[in-house]
């Protein structure tokens with residue numbers, strides 16, 4: 001099994017999460033992500049892979065946390 005197939009197999013095991021979410025996509029979708037999350041929507045379905053990115057990326061996580069604090073402070 002080559003690494004590409006292994007990735008695909010793992011992606012299937014881990015669900016629909018898109019492994020291609022990077023910082024750019026993350027920053028683009030962060031507003032929507034926080035809105036959906038606070039609205040109680042299924043954010044992992046709406047924006048697959050973003051949560052995984054936030055968990056693994058301290059910079060985006062910080063951005064997410066300050067955005068969330070800003071929105072909930074309203």
Ligand SMILES: [Zn+2]
Pocket residue numbers: 022023024026053057059060061
């Ligand atoms: Zn990031």
